[in-house]
Structures are given as C-alpha cells and as structure tokens.
Amino acid sequence: DxxxxxxxxxxxxxxxxxxxxxxxxxSGHDYLFWYRQTMMRGLELLIYFNNNVPIDDSGMPEDRFSxxxxxxxxxxxxxQPSEPRDSAVYFCASSLDWLIADTQYFGPGTRLTVL
Amino acid sequence: xxTVTQSQPEMSVQEAETVTLSCTYDxxxxxxxxxxxxxxxxxxxxxxxxxxxxxxxxxxxxxxxVNFQKAAKSFSLKISDSQLGDAxxxxxxxxxxxxxxxxxxxxxx
Numbered sequence: 001d002x003x004x005x006x007x008x009x010x011x012x013x014x015x016x017x018x019x020x021x022x023x024x025x026x027s028g029h030d031y032l033f034w035y036r037q038t039m040m041r042g043l044e045l046l047i048y049f050n051n052n053v054p055i056d057d058s059g060m061p062e063d064r065f066s067x068x069x070x071x072x073x074x075x076x077x078x079x080q081p082s083e084p085r086d087s088a089v090y091f092c093a094s095s096l097d098w099l100i101a102d103t104q105y106f107g108p109g110t111r112l113t114v115l
Numbered sequence: 116x117x118t119v120t121q122s123q124p125e126m127s128v129q130e131a132e133t134v135t136l137s138c139t140y141d142x143x144x145x146x147x148x149x150x151x152x153x154x155x156x157x158x159x160x161x162x163x164x165x166x167x168x169x170x171x172x173x174x175x176x177x178x179x180x181v182n183f184q185k186a187a188k189s190f191s192l193k194i195s196d197s198q199l200g201d202a203x204x205x206x207x208x209x210x211x212x213x214x215x216x217x218x219x220x221x222x223x224x
Contacts, residue, residue: 033211033212042206042214042215042216042217043206043214043217044214045212045213048212089158091160093160095211100147100148100210100211100212101148101167101211102211103150103162103165104160104162104211106159106160106161108157108158108159109158109159111158
C-alpha cells in the first residue's frame, strides 16, 4: 500500500480564501483522523471518523472548519474563510481498528500558509 | 481531557551514546496505551514503540526501549547506540489522541 496520501503538500493562500485539504487513507482502515500541528500548541486532534461517520469533532476550532468523508477512501478538511492564524501543518492519519490501541499511520502533512 | 507533558523541549546526544527522553501523563484510567512517535525533518510521523498499561514488561524495539512507571505515570524513551538518523522530534502520546509538545533530539557526530 502507498500509505496515507495527502494533497497538496504545500498551500499558500490569502486571508479570506477557501482552502481544501485532501486525504486518502490506507485501504481497509476504519478510522481516519485530522490533526493540526503548530509550534505553540503541538499536535492537536481536530476530528476523527469511524467507517466514514464523524465521531468526535470537539477539536475543530470553530465553524470555519469543516470535514467530510464521503467514502472510505477520501476525506476533506475545509477552511472557509481562512485566516493567518490557521497557518500550520495539517496531518491526516488512519488506523485499522480498535481506536485507542491501534497504530496510526500518518500522511506527510500539508503545510498551510495563510497570508 | 488527559494531558501529556514532555518537559524537555530539546536534547542532544553524542553518536553511539544513550539518551533518555521524558514523558509524563495524567489519567484516571487503569487501562490505556502509550506511544512514542518520531518526526524527522521530512515531517512524516513514524511509530517508534507502543506500551500497553496493563503489561508490566517494558516494551523494546531494537535500540529503543521504554521505562514505564505506571504509579508515577511516567513513560520515558531510551535510545541506545544513538545514530545520526535518530535526529528528529519525538512525541509521546496517550491513547492515540493526546500528544505531548515534543522533544527535539540532536545527534552530535
């Protein structure tokens, strides 16, 4: 398997623009996670899905953020409108089973810069 | 929410020497899982080692081992015979979701 795939790897946009980050999990994995990494706050869980259903979105910072998983092989994280404080590296990860115990496989991340 | 604390923002070690990275956590649960992840400059997060709380024996993976002290809620990572490729950020995690702020490890040739 190719591992978790994220696109784009880098995104530079201007404040107020819509940003869409994409993720393809490892085939057969039931759980998908979106994280945000910043110097100040470290790695934070934003939302996770089980079998395409959002289970916990309590980490989503505000209504400007939304995430979807229309099928088992694709998920998006959207920011609309984007703000400079959204600049961070966004990771997608997936795991096979058993939420708290199973190894997460991370994608390479998307570095987002909002000017 | 559970908290994970890594009190050493930066560490350095001479090549071939041993280094220990610290991690403490807060929980009221009796069964849980702890992880160490490595993040090299490529940004790719890679699992280093995993420990189940109900297991007394400390996990080991080649040159990597942990010192798990359940009563003290401590989970340190020991890297033996450090190599240049070990240079990275290391993150401690509790039950997948909760990550520490990381320790940046430099390996000195």
